[in-house]
Amino acid sequence: MEIILLGEKFFTPHYSRQISSVAVRLDNSNEACLFDCGESTQHYLIRSCLKNRHIKRIIISELNSDACLGIIGLLATFSLNERLVPLEIYGPEGFCKYLRLFSRYSQTNFSYQIKIFSVKMGVICQFSGYKIIAFPLTQYPFIFGYSIVEQEKAGKFRIYQAHRLKIPSGPxxxxLKQKTRFILSNGFILDGEDFCELPTRGRKFTYITRFSYEKNLVELAWKSDMLLINNRKILSNRNNIDYYLTQKIFKESHIQYLINLNFCLYKWNSKVLILFYRSQQKNLCKKYLDLTHIFAFKIKTNYRLDKITNFNS
Structure with missing residues (x-):
C-alpha cells in the first residue's frame, strides 16, 4: 500500500495551505484511490507515477476549496485523455449538486461514466479485498475522515505437519486450508484449523483533515498503521506540538505512525514531521523528513513504514 503525496514543488505542501491531494495505490492491482482534489491536482498527477486509468475512486473529505476545487479540471483532463473506465466519486451530501452546477456552467461534458455517492457513516465501498470506512469527526455533518482497511489474510498452511502425518498431497x-474437518476410516479426525496458522490482520490507512471529537477520531483510527493529517493547524499549540493530545491519541487508538504534513512547513522549509510511539519505552518519538527527495510512503506487509524516493510506473 503506497501513499503518494500530490502537492507543490516536487509534491511538497505549501506552508499556507494543505496539499492538494493524497493518492493511495493498492498492492497487486492497478487501482488507486484519490483523497481530496484540490487546485491543480491534474498537473501533479501527471508528474507522479500514476496513470489516469489507475484512478478508480475519488473521495472528498469536505466541501471547501482545498478539498474539491480541482475536481472539474481533473475530470475534464480524463475526458481529454479519452478515458473510458467508469469513475466513482464519494463526497458529503450536496457535493452531487455542486458538481452538476459546475459542469453545467462550465459547459463540460465527460466521455466516461461517473457515479456519485453521498457519504454516510460506515462502510461506503468494498473492492479488491479492501473497504473504505467514513466517519464524521466534527459537529458538522459534511466533514468526514476515511480509513482504507485491507481484509485479513489467511494463516499459512503448515505443510510440514501434513507430511509428518503422511497425508498425501492433492485436493x-x-x-484443509479451508479448515474442513475429516473423519478417516480408522476413526482419526483431521481438523483443518490444526494445519493453519492464525490469520493476520490487514493494513489500515486513515486520512483526516480536521477533527473536534477525539472519541470519533480514536474509533476511526483504531489500530491504523498510518494516520495522515492534511492540516497544519491540528495537534499544534502556538507553533508547538500538543504532545499531551498527540500521546493520548497514540495510546487510545494504538496507531503505528502519525504524519502531520503541514506542521513544520514554514515558508521555504519543506520538511514533514513523522511521529511514532514506542510502546516499550512509553515515549513519543519524532522524525523529520525532507519531502523534496521523498515522493511517497509505503506501508509494508509487516506494518512498517518505508519511504520511496523513486517510482517505476
Missing part, C-alpha cells in the same frame, strides 16, 4: 490440502 485434500486445499480442503
Amino acid at each position: 485434500i490440502y486445499g480442503l
Whole structure:
C-alpha cells in the first residue's frame, strides 16, 4: 500500500495551505484511490507515477476549496485523455449538486461514466479485498475522515505437519486450508484449523483533515498503521506540538505512525514531521523528513513504514 503525496514543488505542501491531494495505490492491482482534489491536482498527477486509468475512486473529505476545487479540471483532463473506465466519486451530501452546477456552467461534458455517492457513516465501498470506512469527526455533518482497511489474510498452511502425518498431497490440502474437518476410516479426525496458522490482520490507512471529537477520531483510527493529517493547524499549540493530545491519541487508538504534513512547513522549509510511539519505552518519538527527495510512503506487509524516493510506473 503506497501513499503518494500530490502537492507543490516536487509534491511538497505549501506552508499556507494543505496539499492538494493524497493518492493511495493498492498492492497487486492497478487501482488507486484519490483523497481530496484540490487546485491543480491534474498537473501533479501527471508528474507522479500514476496513470489516469489507475484512478478508480475519488473521495472528498469536505466541501471547501482545498478539498474539491480541482475536481472539474481533473475530470475534464480524463475526458481529454479519452478515458473510458467508469469513475466513482464519494463526497458529503450536496457535493452531487455542486458538481452538476459546475459542469453545467462550465459547459463540460465527460466521455466516461461517473457515479456519485453521498457519504454516510460506515462502510461506503468494498473492492479488491479492501473497504473504505467514513466517519464524521466534527459537529458538522459534511466533514468526514476515511480509513482504507485491507481484509485479513489467511494463516499459512503448515505443510510440514501434513507430511509428518503422511497425508498425501492433492485436493485434500486445499480442503484443509479451508479448515474442513475429516473423519478417516480408522476413526482419526483431521481438523483443518490444526494445519493453519492464525490469520493476520490487514493494513489500515486513515486520512483526516480536521477533527473536534477525539472519541470519533480514536474509533476511526483504531489500530491504523498510518494516520495522515492534511492540516497544519491540528495537534499544534502556538507553533508547538500538543504532545499531551498527540500521546493520548497514540495510546487510545494504538496507531503505528502519525504524519502531520503541514506542521513544520514554514515558508521555504519543506520538511514533514513523522511521529511514532514506542510502546516499550512509553515515549513519543519524532522524525523529520525532507519531502523534496521523498515522493511517497509505503506501508509494508509487516506494518512498517518505508519511504520511496523513486517510482517505476
